[in-house]
Amino acid sequence: LNAEIIGVGTELLLGQIANTNAQRLSAALATIGVDVYYHTAVGDNLNRMTEVIGRAATRSDVVIITGGLGPTPDDITREAISATFDVPLVRRADLAGELREFFERRGRRMPEANLRQTDLPRGAVAIPAEGTASGFHLEAGNTLVIALPGVPWEMVQMLQKVVLPLLRSRSGEVTISREVLVAGLGESHTHERIADLVAAQSNPTIAYLAGYGLVRVRMTAKASDEAAALALIAPVEAEIRARLDRHAVPGEGATLAQVLGNLLVARSATVAAAESLTGGLLGSALTEAEGAGDYFAGAAVTYATRAKGSVLGVDAGLLEDPGPVSEVVAGQMAEGVARLFGADLGLATTGVAGPAEQDARPVGTIFVAASWRGATEVRHIRGYGDRDSVRGIAVTSALDLGRLMVQADS
Amino acid sequence: LNAEIIGVGTELLLGQIANTNAQRLSAALATIGVDVYYHTAVGDNLNRMTEVIGRAATRSDVVIITGGLGPTPDDITREAISATFDVPLVRRADLAGELREFFERRGRRMPEANLRQTDLPRGAVAIPAEGTASGFHLEAGNTLVIALPGVPWEMVQMLQKVVLPLLRSRSGEVTISREVLVAGLGESHTHERIADLVAAQSNPTIAYLAGYGLVRVRMTAKASDEAAALALIAPVEAEIRARLDRHAVPGEGATLAQVLGNLLVARSATVAAAESLTGGLLGSALTEAEGAGDYFAGAAVTYATRAKGSVLGVDAGLLEDPGPVSEVVAGQMAEGVARLFGADLGLATTGVAGPAEQDARPVGTIFVAASWRGATEVRHIRGYGDRDSVRGIAVTSALDLGRLMVQADS
DSSP states (O other): OEEEEEEEOHHHHTTSSOOHHHHHHHHHHHHTTOEEEEEEEEOSOHHHHHHHHHHHHHHOSEEEEESOOSSSTTOOHHHHHHHHHTOOEEEOHHHHHHHHHHHHHTTOOOOGGGGGGGEEETTOEEEOOSSSOOEEEEEETTEEEEEEOSSHHHHHHHIIIIIHHHHHHHHOSEEEEEEEEEESSOHHHHHHHHHHHHHTOOSSEEEEEEETTEEEEEEEEEESSHHHHHHHHHHHHHHHHHHHGGGBOOSOOSSHHHHHHHHHHHTTOOEEEEESTTTTHHHHHHTSSGGGGGTEEEEEEEOSHHHHHHTTOOOHHHHHTTOSSSHHHHHHHHHHHHHHHTOSEEEEEEEOOSSSOBTTBOTTEEEEEEEETTEEEEEEEEOOSSHHHHHHHHHHHHHHHHHHHHHHOO | OEEEEEEEOHHHHTTSSOOHHHHHHHHHHHHTTOEEEEEEEEOSOHHHHHHHHHHHHHHOSEEEEESOOSSSTTOOHHHHHHHHHTOOEEEOHHHHHHHHHHHHHTTOOOOGGGGGGGEEETTOEEEOOSSSOOEEEEEETTEEEEEEOSSHHHHHHHIIIIIHHHHHHHHOSEEEEEEEEEESSOHHHHHHHHHHHHHTOOSSEEEEEEETTEEEEEEEEEESSHHHHHHHHHHHHHHHHHHHGGGBOOSOOSSHHHHHHHHHHHTTOOEEEEESTTTTHHHHHHTSSGGGGGTEEEEEEEOSHHHHHHTTOOOHHHHHTTOSSSHHHHHHHHHHHHHHHTOSEEEEEEEOOSSSOBTTBOTTEEEEEEEETTEEEEEEEEOOSSHHHHHHHHHHHHHHHHHHHHHHOO
16 A cells, blocks of 8 residues: 655745654554655645645555645635545535534634535545544545645544554555664664665665664564564564664663663662753753653753852862863763752763854864763763754763663663 | 755655755745745655656756765665756766865775765756765756755755855845744734734735744745845834734844843843753753853753752742642742852743643643842743643743843843
């Protein structure tokens, strides 16, 4: 089964938002074995929409359209589908009744304009509205056409409740992915170690994606059921982990912060972070997951040099020489923040995010430190890219150093 | 002049990344008056790439392709452009020499595979590499075809240095945008106040984009030169600011943090942040700009309740009753962090990001506080949406409260 995704809306073409709906749909379709060959974004324009939808229907089994289902005059996805497949729109009394109730429950009168949202192509099956917009799916020749609202939250609800079950029942096989997080190695060195596996891939497929200081190796297998797919992945994953050695982060966490969090929870331990160039990013990474309160004590962002002394207790002399961007200061920051918050693990970042060098240290200089129950380690890393990139690499490197120290203490 | 954007890469179709390159390009093209009608994403497949590129060339003045310029065998954008327009690839000795030097400067030998990156369609003009991949542009019939690397940082550099000047020189007119940041009002209330201006827009156009607790009203004018475009915007901006009153953030900063930073620098003042639910996001927002060292002292992320007392000096009794998510604790956090870092302005956030309620406070409860040279104000805000949304609203609200207090003290 193959699919393509069409995003409708001028805000996409003006660059006001990224097409995250296409990303979410694609990621979800990949998990059930549906291949996506094209994404398209097009504005609220009837001619261009019918052209794009019509072409998609000639080359794909499934066409998913997001956006353009609102009540305003520029929301014309219903009309475009009607025109493309020459199917009239029919006002659906059942949907109109539900919509009126939706407004009444909120103590508001329904604007007449909203009734447009209850016009569906004849023969379409409605997907229950999560807000005011109903979605729908329609068999058009050999193509299944699915229309979903552009509001991400509404789109995701319909995807989970209706679209995935519908497509799963058609595809007859399942696709399962597992990821190996690779820290401290870089994409080209990761590739060197597993290039032959990548070249020989079939089922599972092997792909990687590089982030700041982190690479994800994703293995995706198709099979008749989940157990069979996992059985295909297991030997490949074991081989990849063996070759990447300590750079392959153990466990199943989606992020390095989650992996570290799991390690800490298993040891009833807590973490605190001392940040300089990362300015709070390390703390926010550690608090992204909802259970963060179980292991995260807090963070001190000591951006000003003076604060490294007054808040974290770094020796004043060391802040003069060798200066705040140094191995010894990173180490004392990690120790100081563990003390300040009474945490088992202290992490620290200091460095030069750029664009200008600082204290004769070049842009990209990063020191990260971890202090775990009295023992402290520091790493010197060369970051690259712009300010965001250097800061991201510092966050990843600090999390990875903490992960290695906690993991070693089993 | 109209353009379309083609993103190449299987990682887009698998949903591993969002097509942020298309977003950045579109936003940049909008500022110089180039209309974008289509975005397409396609995998690393020669047939599908030539199909997509060929169609784009028939309907658009400018086709910008991102991705597929790397050294590995699946990077085939060069080959696809060659095939689409029937122009042979030529190995460019000048680029090969530069690439060899690039590796030598880093003390590494250049892998032979990288030489593929110096193959350009005959007649193409090279765009200097920012990493190992050169970009290029090529006149193909009436269409200008531009190929850029997929690495966002490299893409943006080439966009700024080469692509925008090139397109600006062709379009013959300039487009200038100015934005009014609107804080504490919300999109629908913003719209209510200026709906008639939006309905009557022509030149400048008026658009808005909602962020977490913040709306940007963007006015875009086209004219023969910059001064003429600014003269078209000026009266519209003045009218919009008058109607939005104190919700229209004065000045030109691109972010609320920048606006606050400018106000602080003008007063030789500094800011420190105390964060609970935002976990470091407020600090990282304040340090996004490169000159942040001039006004940002630091932040204390007191995620654990205990740390609010031990680090920030919040009264232990208040942490029991009314509890950490309360007006009085927010105020003491702001005062405590200003004291801790010796800053003129202390900002604080506390609240419930979700997904579960906390201490009988519902998800979305937010208190922000600002303490400016001894005077403290607290606001209670109802956040909405998911965890990211609630955290984002808390950051914006804290920055806005600080901005209002500093601004009032002139």
